[in-house]
Amino acid sequence: MSEAVSALKGESHVGFATVTEAGVTGMITLRADLAATATRIALAGQGLKLPGAREIVAGDKGRFTGWMSPDELLVICAYEDAPAVAAGLAKSLHLEHALVTNVSDARARFTISGAKADQVLTKLCPVDFATLKAGEMRRTRAAQVAAAIWRSGPEELSLVCFRSVAGYVMGILEVSSRQGGELF
Amino acid sequence: MLTLTCPCCGVTVEETELAPGGEAHLKRFGPGSTDAEFETYMFARKNPKGVHFERWRHAYGCGKWFLAARCTVSWEVFGTYPAQTTEPPAELIAKIKEKRPGWEGWK
Structure with a gap:
């Protein structure tokens, strides 16, 4: 590697x-319907919380979720964890109209x-x-x-x-x- | 300096964080329209001395388009509202009429 x-x-x-x-730093862009229950569940699965408008909230393991726009979040985590977190989010949102990308690099x-x-x-x-x-x-x-x-x-x-x-x-x-x- | 409140993210930002998008509430004339209609849609823009409805994009922030009503003379901002509307909200029109009694309307 x-x-x-x-x-x-x-x-x-x-x-x-x-x-x-x-x-x-691990950074993941998540674009989805932030009001949808599926989004909240997907975030919770990775130890993340859903922020309100213009908020950044701490989750587990030193991870953060920041509100970027009405349909976009920025997930901040350890660099090594980013691929797994992105894959986890993508898996739980695969039935939704959502986009998950690891933008760490x-x-x-x-x-x-x-x-x-x-x-x-x-x-x-x-x-x-x-x-x-x-x-x-x-x-x-x-x-x-x-x-x-x-x-x-x-x-x-x-x-x-x-x-x-x-x-x-x-x-x-x-x-x-x-x-x-x-x-x- | 023009200061607008983005209705999508609620933050009050100044002009340099925004990108202007010209006149709001244009009706599109596309295929099938007359040349005169298309020309008007394409080129004719209001240039009022007074109340003007504009499109703005919160380019350095949430990236969303929104609409704003302001005065081109005093730069007073009457209000901002989401772009997903075909006409200005009624309360905004009432507010402008109260402040500018001689205003001829938005159309």
Whole structure:
């Protein structure tokens, strides 16, 4: 087997906040009727919960389910588990009008941590971070590319974007988090 | 800066997260229509000074299309509503009529 490598191999920069490429992460796109009982059962079978609109909820084994749009969810799990979780979801939804795809290798995940982590993203995203609650999934843009952001811990934000733009996102995060660039 | 609330995901976003889709509530004239009808459908667009109904797509968010009513002069947003409608909701029309008494209607 070839070794799985993340987009930037865990590159990290320390400024007034620490920005890190979070390494390989299992991500699965699920498109289905989110109101259907079958969807809820399929998620429960993998230890996942169904999030409400714009929520990200924790399930078992450190897995998360994020709400991406009225018919789309993003499942986040361990990289090694992703193929099995995707297969499990696809199996239980095979009679439904649904799509399950393992997108782990098509995405990159970053963490921005520190007491002033919000300010790194305030400069890049048209989002009022003062009103971004814990457990809220916010899809937006980071400078010129699409991204999804949520609070993944105290003083820590996570950002996912397409792998093809990982270098660009690391660049803007690094510049935005440089020492002396704090907003307040 | 134009700020709209996406009715699909409920988040209030500003213009740069959205993609404009032009005038809303167009009636399509396809095969079988007259040349004049097709030309009107294809090219003629309202350009009002005042109330305008528009299509927008929440491009950087949930990716869904929705419709919005706003004033092209003051940029006041009267409301947004799902795209799965053939005409603006009655309460939105009432609200606009209250705010713009001289408004000639959406058609």
